[in-house]
Amino acid sequence: EAKLSLARLELKRLRTLYAKNYVSLDAVDQAKRDVKVLEAQLNATRENYASLEAQYDQDIAQTMADLKEARVRLSWAFIHAPISGTVSSVTTQQGETVVAGLNAPTFITIINLARLQVDGFVDETDIGQVKSGQDVIFTVDAFPSKVFRGRVNTVYPGAVVRDNVVYYDVAVEILDPYVGYLRPEMTANLTIIAGVRKNALAVPDKSLRMDLQGKSYVMVKRGEKWEKRYVTTGWSSDGYTQILQGVKEGEEVGVW
DSSP states (O other): OOHHHHHHHHHHHHHHHHTSSSHHHHHHHHHHHHHHHHHHHHHHHHHHHHHHHHHHHHHHHHHHHHHHHHHHHHHHOOOOOOSSSSSEEEEOOOOOOOOOOOTOOOEEEEOOGGGGGEEEEEEEEGGGOOOTTOOEEEEEETTEEEEEEEEEEEEEEEEETTTTTTEEEEEEEEEETTTTTTTTOEEEEEEOOOOTTOOOOOGGGGOOOOOSSOOOOEEEETTEEHHHHHEEEEEEEEEEEEEEOOOTTOOBOOOO
């Protein structure tokens, strides 16, 4: 563009001089030809620049697409766990072929030791007394002298049948600090506190008998003899049954 500007100025100067008969017409014509040549060169340069710019934009777009695809392929080389925790097992080996689908293998098993819960199985005869929010105490075989506190979180409606006995799964939230003590799959012994009866009179379950009419009774010692005494029972827990009526505190009952 600078050369073309100078050529146009030169053409203008020569035309002025030609008007005064200081230069020939050939000089003016030559200056015109120089201007046209430079104009053609400038137009060609601009067209070439536009073509190069378009090609450059196309190359950038293609490079960005290739980069995006490469990043996607790179992401396939990593497995991201949905939770934080401790790897408990690895079930695949380097070099195995993994096929996407419903039967994709489990690569690793992760356990979050800070979010354990206790799953208790309650007999169908007792499940009616269990409700969310009830207090729980439990021990594990590894630390039998340490008692942990918990709370019933969920009572699942589905039944679990084991050895022809119907149980119901109860999820228990652990309230006491347990890291360092409890681990997955430990055996726990639970006591769910369904209710509290203060100052209740209770007898061992082994002392209770039932007659042919289904009435409960115990044998109470009267001197040297045993007396059959019908009783009204209440709650049962931990091998004892509450007695509402029939015997008094201090009386001796037989255990058979």
